[in-house]
């Protein structure tokens with residue numbers, strides 16, 4: 001998959017993330033502190049990575065900041081993006097399964113190397129649920145991208 005990755009800090013876990021994605025065979029597009037000369041501010045680089053998902057340049061994105069909160073907030077402002085801040089594998093699985101999340105947000109502070117592997121394993125193994133109620137929830141969220149609140 002084509003995966004955009006952003007981080008506002010050049011932390012070891014962010015570099016491990018890029019390496020792990022490449023090892024898994026993904027085409028990684030780095031942003032922020034991971035790309036020399038790029039603006040590393042979390043609001044800027046998270047949006048840039050998320051926008052590539054929204055415009056179809058990337059299939060998914062992983063956005064990182066120290067807490068993961070700013071990165072997820074910025075990404076979620078981009079219409080078409082469903083970013084989920086995941087701190088464990090169960091949450092990553094649920095984000096793909098129930099939320100059809102297309103952007104994974106990570107905390108550089110909380111994500112250890114073993115946890116990163118567990119989260120990525122769960123994220124990439126997870127398939128969006130075909131359950132009607134789950135699809136309805138995701139469709140309802142999609143409506144919000146267009147300023148609508150009713151089906």
Ligand SMILES: O=C(CO)[C@H](O)[C@H](O)COP(=O)(O)O
Pocket residue numbers: 008009042065066067068069070071
């Ligand atoms: O977690 C974050 C935002 O949610 C940032 O990574 C955190 O605020 C660090 O920023 P700065 O480099 O300005 O200290």
